[in-house]
Amino acid sequence: MQYMVTFLSFYLLFTLTGITRGNLGLRTALAASTEEKSKGSEKTPPTASDQSENEADRKITQQIRQAVTKDDSLSTSAHNVKIITQDGKVTLRGTVKNDTEKKKIGEMAKKPSGVKNVENLLTISR
Numbered sequence: 001m002q003y004m005v006t007f008l009s010f011y012l013l014f015t016l017t018g019i020t021r022g023n024l025g026l027r028t029a030l031a032a033s034t035e036e037k038s039k040g041s042e043k044t045p046p047t048a049s050d051q052s053e054n055e056a057d058r059k060i061t062q063q064i065r066q067a068v069t070k071d072d073s074l075s076t077s078a079h080n081v082k083i084i085t086q087d088g089k090v091t092l093r094g095t096v097k098n099d100t101e102k103k104k105i106g107e108m109a110k111k112p113s114g115v116k117n118v119e120n121l122l123t124i125s126r
Contacts, residue, residue, distance in 0.1 A: 045091055045121055056114050057085040063112040074101055088116035095125045
C-alpha cells in the first residue's frame, strides 16, 4: 500500500509540473536549479576536468608539471598534484607531505610566462 501511495505521489508531481518522459522539463528544471545554486553560493575551485583546452593554458600546465616532476626532492604525492589552468589562472590541488613542498610547488607554478595568479589549494598529509 505504501508503495502505491508513493508511486501516485510522484506520478501526480510529474504530471502537474509538466515533467513527463518525453518532456525536457526535468532537465530544464535541474539546469535552472544548478544555475541558481552557483549564482547564490561561492564558486567551487576548478577540478582536473575544468582544464582549459587553449594552447596557452595547456603550455602553462605542461611547464609546471615538468618542473614538479623533475624535482627529485619532492615526494611522490607532490609529483602527482593536480594542476589546472584556466585563462592564465593556475589552481593547485592535491596532497603533499609538508609545508615546504606546498610552498615550493606554489612558487614553481608562478614561473611560466602567462600565469596571472596561482590558487594553492594543496593540503598537507597528516
